[in-house]
Amino acid sequence: MILDSAVVPYYGMGRRTARDRKLIEATVREVAACDEFILKRRVAAFEEQLCRYSGAGGAVAVSSGTAALQVAFAALGVTSGSEVVVPAFGFHSSASAVARLGGTPVLVDVDPESWLVDAERVADSLGPRTAGVVAVHLFSAMADVAAIAAAAGDRWVLENSAVAIGMRRDGRMAGRFGNLGIYSFQPVKPVGGTSDGGAVVGDDGELVTRCRMLRNHGQDGVHRFLHHLVGFNARMDEITAAVLSHRLARYDGEIARRAEIAARYDAAFADLAPRLRVPPPAGHERVYYTYVVASLERDALERHLAERGIESKVYYPLPLHLQPAFRWLGYDEGDFPNAERASQESLALPLYPEMPDADVDATIAAVLEFHDG
Amino acid sequence: MAVPFFSGARSFERRWPRIRELLGEALDSGAFVNGRVVAQLERALEDYTGAAHAIAVGSGTEALIVALESCGVGRGDEVAVPVYTFFASASSVVHVGAKPVFVDVLPGSYAIDPGDLEARVTPLTKAVMPVHLFSQMADMTAVMDVADRHALTVVEDSAEAIGMAFDGVPGGRFGRAGILSFFPTKTLGALGDAGMVLTDDDEVAERCRRLRNHGQVPGERPYVWDAMGINSRMDDIQAAVLLARLETLDDDLARRAELARRYDARLADVRGPVQTPAIVDERATAAWYVYLIEADDRDRLVDHLAANGIETEIYYPRPLHLQPCFAELGYGRGDFPVAERCASRAVGLPFYPDMLDEQVDEVCAAIASFYERESEPAAQTEGVL
Numbered sequence: 060m061i062l063d064s065a066v067v068p069y070y071g072m073g074r075r076t077a078r079d080r081k082l083i084e085a086t087v088r089e090v091a092a093c094d095e096f097i098l099k100r101r102v103a104a105f106e107e108q109l110c111r112y113s114g115a116g117g118a119v120a121v122s123s124g125t126a127a128l129q130v131a132f133a134a135l136g137v138t139s140g141s142e143v144v145v146p147a148f149g150f151h152s153s154a155s156a157v158a159r160l161g162g163t164p165v166l167v168d169v170d171p172e173s174w175l176v177d178a179e180r181v182a183d184s185l186g187p188r189t190a191g192v193v194a195v196h197l198f199s200a201m202a203d204v205a206a207i208a209a210a211a212g213d214r215w216v217l218e219n220s221a222v223a224i225g226m227r228r229d230g231r232m233a234g235r236f237g238n239l240g241i242y243s244f245q246p247v248k249p250v251g252g253t254s255d256g257g258a259v260v261g262d263d264g265e266l267v268t269r270c271r272m273l274r275n276h277g278q279d280g281v282h283r284f285l286h287h288l289v290g291f292n293a294r295m296d297e298i299t300a301a302v303l304s305h306r307l308a309r310y311d312g313e314i315a316r317r318a319e320i321a322a323r324y325d326a327a328f329a330d331l332a333p334r335l336r337v338p339p340p341a342g343h344e345r346v347y348y349t350y351v352v353a354s355l356e357r358d359a360l361e362r363h364l365a366e367r368g369i370e371s372k373v374y375y376p377l378p379l380h381l382q383p384a385f386r387w388l389g390y391d392e393g394d395f396p397n398a399e400r401a402s403q404e405s406l407a408l409p410l411y412p413e414m415p416d417a418d419v420d421a422t423i424a425a426v427l428e429f430h431d432g
Numbered sequence: 433m434a435v436p437f438f439s440g441a442r443s444f445e446r447r448w449p450r451i452r453e454l455l456g457e458a459l460d461s462g463a464f465v466n467g468r469v470v471a472q473l474e475r476a477l478e479d480y481t482g483a484a485h486a487i488a489v490g491s492g493t494e495a496l497i498v499a500l501e502s503c504g505v506g507r508g509d510e511v512a513v514p515v516y517t518f519f520a521s522a523s524s525v526v527h528v529g530a531k532p533v534f535v536d537v538l539p540g541s542y543a544i545d546p547g548d549l550e551a552r553v554t555p556l557t558k559a560v561m562p563v564h565l566f567s568q569m570a571d572m573t574a575v576m577d578v579a580d581r582h583a584l585t586v587v588e589d590s591a592e593a594i595g596m597a598f599d600g601v602p603g604g605r606f607g608r609a610g611i612l613s614f615f616p617t618k619t620l621g622a623l624g625d626a627g628m629v630l631t632d633d634d635e636v637a638e639r640c641r642r643l644r645n646h647g648q649v650p651g652e653r654p655y656v657w658d659a660m661g662i663n664s665r666m667d668d669i670q671a672a673v674l675l676a677r678l679e680t681l682d683d684d685l686a687r688r689a690e691l692a693r694r695y696d697a698r699l700a701d702v703r704g705p706v707q708t709p710a711i712v713d714e715r716a717t718a719a720w721y722v723y724l725i726e727a728d729d730r731d732r733l734v735d736h737l738a739a740n741g742i743e744t745e746i747y748y749p750r751p752l753h754l755q756p757c758f759a760e761l762g763y764g765r766g767d768f769p770v771a772e773r774c775a776s777r778a779v780g781l782p783f784y785p786d787m788l789d790e791q792v793d794e795v796c797a798a799i800a801s802f803y804e805r806e807s808e809p810a811a812q813t814e815g816v817l
Contacts, residue, residue: 072462080459087455087623087669091444094436096616096623122490122625125646125663151646155660161529246464253464254624254667255490276493276519277757284748286519286755289526292493296624298669375655384647384657 066368067409067418070247074413079302083253086301097294098275105300106258108307113224113232115240115260117267120300121274124221124243126293127257128156131239133291134259134269135215137162141190146176147378147398149195153219154379157193164388165189166380168395172339174405178206191215196223196233198351198374198407199321200341203228204236217241221257224250225314228343234260239270244299249317249348250307252299313412317347320410320419324350327423331430335360349374353404356429361406363429369422372407434741435782435791438617442786443684444673451676458668465665466645473671474628476678477612481594481602483630485637488666489644492591492613495627496524498664499609500559502629502639503585505530509558512584514544514570515751516771517563521589522752525561532761533557534753536768540712542724542778543570545770550578559585564593564603566722566747566780567692568711572598572606587611590630594620595685595719604630609640614674617784619688619721620681622670687785688720691792695723695781698796704803705729707777722747726777727799729806734779736802742795745780 068074076083090096102120109118121127137143139161145154147166154164167184170177174197181192192211194204201223208216218237220226226233234240244256259270269288272279277290325337336353338345351374354360364371378398380390392399408422444451458469470488477486489495505511507529513522515534522532536548542565549560560579562570569590579586586606590596591613593603604610614626629640639659641650647661648654677684692709699708705728711718724747727733734744751771753763765772781795 070462072464073460076459076462083459083669084452084455087451087673088444088448090623091673092441094439094441097625123663129662150655151657151660152663155647155657155662158660159527159662253669255465255663255665276523284519284746285750286523286757289523289757291523291527292491292520292625294625298623299667373655376653377656382657384660 065370067370067421069370069372069409071409071411071413072247075411078413079305082305083302086298090297090301095297097296099297101297101300101304102295105304105307108304109258109260112307113234113260115235116262117260117264119259119267119270119274120295121257121259121293122295123255123293124241124245124257125152125156126274126291127241127243127259128152128219129159129291130270130273130293131217131241131259132156132160132162133273134266135191135217135239137190140188142186142188143190144181144184144192145379146193146195147380147395148174148375148401149197149219149379150221150375151379151382151384153193153195154385162190164379164385166388166390166395168397169401171397171400173200173341174397174401175200175202176207178203178210181207182210185211185214189214191217193217193219194237195219196226198222198349199338199345199347201226201228201233201343203342208236222248222348223346225310226343226346238263239266244303249313250303250310253302254296254299256295256299256303314346316412317410318345320414321345321347321350323419324408324423328352328426334430335426347410349407350410351405351407354406355404357404357406360426360429364422364425367425369425370409374405374407375402378402433791433794435743435795437743437745437780437782438784439786440616440621440784447676447680450679451673454672454675455669458672461668463668465667467668469668469671469675470666473675473678476675477628477630480678480681481604481630483605484632484634485630487629487637487640487644488671489627489629490664490666491625492611492615492627493520493524494644494662494664495611495613495629496520496587496589497527497662498640498643499587499611499629499631500524500528500530501643502636503559503587503608505559505585505587508556510554510556512549512552512557512560513752514563515753515768516542516748516774517565517589517752518591518748519752519755520591521561521563522758530558532752532758534761534763534768536770537774539770539774540710541568541570542566542774543568544575546571546574546578549575553578553582553584557582557584559587561587561589563589564596566592566724567596567709567718567720568713568716569593569596569598569603571713572601573715576606592618592721593719595681597717599715600717608633609636614670619684619719620674620677622673624670626666626670626674684785685719688783689718691783691787692720692723694789694792695796698793699725699799702796702800702803704800704806706799706803720783722780723783724778724780726774727779728777730777730779733799733802737795737798740798742798743782747778747780748775751775
């Protein structure tokens with residue numbers, strides 16, 4: 060049964076779920092039958108699979124991408140007084156997770172074309188109290204983390220690769236460039252669970268071990284109820300892990316279908332610049348979590364699509380420095396002009412592997428119609 | 433025959449048709465977190481507990497974090513927490529930026545000692561977190577009295593308290609906020625982590641709903657964040673399991689009480705230093721989540737049971753003031769004598785509605801055999817000499 064209510068749904072969760080319905084039901088029943096619920100063999104197997112897939116030395120499955128950031132920042136030692144450089148354009152968790160540990164996010168503007176943070180801007184934002192840098196990948200493209208790490212010197216770099224599993228730059232997977240990287244397995248993500256989920260990956264055994272303890276109340280996995288660290292409850296459950304294993308195994312095939320849809324959008328919209336700009340060259344092969352265009356008439360285009368039953372998304376309507384949650388940082392409008400422009404122009408179009416060609420056609424037609432008018 | 437510490441497989445299978453139906457609703461909706469089944473569970477728990485608001489979150493630990501923060505507890509505040517409890521009672525305080533101040537517990541109820549609470553309140557104490565453990569609630573009349581006199585906010589760690597009451601008021605309903613944990617072994621247990629905040633306070637509820645979902649104001653524009661929230665959303669699969677199990681919770685509670693009586697009766701015959709649990713206050717309504725005994729030579733008893741295939745769980749081997757992660761709070765051995773004594777003597781026996789009467793008998797027989805064996809070596813030694 061498909062209950063996606065829009066004519067052209069954005070995520071197509073009805074279609075995506077219908078495909079795995081039997082698997083999900085069977086998994087729930089199996090997990091219940093064996094009385095193994097949290098951080099057991101299915102989670103361990105998924106972690107191993109994730110190491111093989113990403114090439115990471117260690118993977119720690121957690122309860123969400125946001126929890127992965129919390130765990131990673133705590134493992135890296137963010138505490139009261141730590142300053143952490145965070146790009147001004149992106150999801151809030153990169154900054155919130157720092158602040159929740161008592162640290163201060165120091166925001167930095169992004170590149171005007173890619174909307175990604177870059178090495179030069181990071182270098183300019185470093186100060187004596189800078190503990191580390193968050194490099195954030197967005198939509199379908201990777202920041203150049205190798206260059207950012209070089210600019211950061213002996214400070215750590217946390218790679219927020221929440222959306223970037225499967226993306227590679229110079230043959231190396233996103234999440235593998237920073238001291239730690241994170242992935243999100245939110246249900247709507249390309250590798251999505253049946254609940255929120257995430258992972259921290261890294262090669263530094265000691266850091267990975269700290270993450271492992273921090274996700275489960277600071278326990279070492281051997282001595283129950285002995286708490287070495289003031290850890291979190293950020294555990295992945297067995298149902299989620301089993302479903303994720305299944306979906307990660309078929310992910311590469313889905314990447315190809317995602318690219319196919321993106322290529323159709325690219326070709327159809329190539330001539331709409333400057334009113335609408337398709338994603339620019341990224342310096343690596345894009346992997347499409349979302350297909351995001353830059354539109355000079357974004358709000359009108361969004362309305363135009365909505366009127367035709369075509370769902371689109373605005374990532375993100377406000378840059379971090381203008382979000383109510385971060386007013387306390389003391390920034391003003393105009394402080395990060397590229398991030399502000401990105402927030403005004405960004406529009407994500409429907410894209411998911413099960414998306415019917417007819418829906419792609421309808422979306423293309425509606426976008427073209429808007430620009431003909 | 434091995435006796436696991438916990439199993440819910442048999443009753444799950446019995447309830448599968450109903451669980452499957454609810455699971456189907458979740459799958460049909462395509463919404464996997466904070467979806468329609470989660471909303472149904474929230475309404476059902478409002479009905480069950482009488483709370484004006486039940487706000488579903490990812491775990492009991494996160495329920496405490498969200499509840500404390502929504503009640504305005506934060507940096508610079510102290511929160512009084514019993515020292516004999518699960519770690520989350522104190523870690524949640526640290527995670528909102530506040531400082532836990534430990535309070536000793538009373539023997540028998542294992543709950544916060546109101547006299548010691550009074551003694552440890554300082555001008556910085558903003559809140560107190562009574563915890564209801566195992567089978568019975570803290571003396572909430574006394575706790576509320578201390579809280580009123582010192583203007584403390586009460587946030588109840590009622591993670592284990594579903595079905596418990598004090599003076600007829602359910603666990604979680606005394607404080608400005610209370611919480612429930614649905615960890616799989618709990619009285620109402622999911623197949624993964626899940627939790628709930630309970631409150632009658634509209635403002636607290638509203639803040640909880642933001643904080644659990646990134647600081648996003650419900651119904652407002654997505655990706656505009658009003659607070660530095662966390663991601664603590666319950667998933668609809670867990671909600672489906674919980675909703676189905678809530679429908680039979682009263683039967684489960686009755687079966688738990690029956691098992692507790694059986695343990696009581698069988699252990700009364702054991703000739704050994706075993707103390708069975710007792711409900712210490714006539715105002716307390718029991719709900720048997722854990723059947724916790726105290727025993728001399730506890731660690732060797734646990735080893736003996738394990739050797740006989742019987743799993744146990746030590747709640748809790750180390751009080752919070754002796755945890756390495758709280759070393760900097762500056763407490764030392766001897767600071768909380770009741771808690772330290774409990775930690776050396778207490779052990780939870782296998783206990784769950786699916787448990788068979790014969791399994792209870794088997795556990796009790798194994799306990800009896802341990803103490804019989806204990807009394808033998810001296811005699812044998814004598815014989816040899």
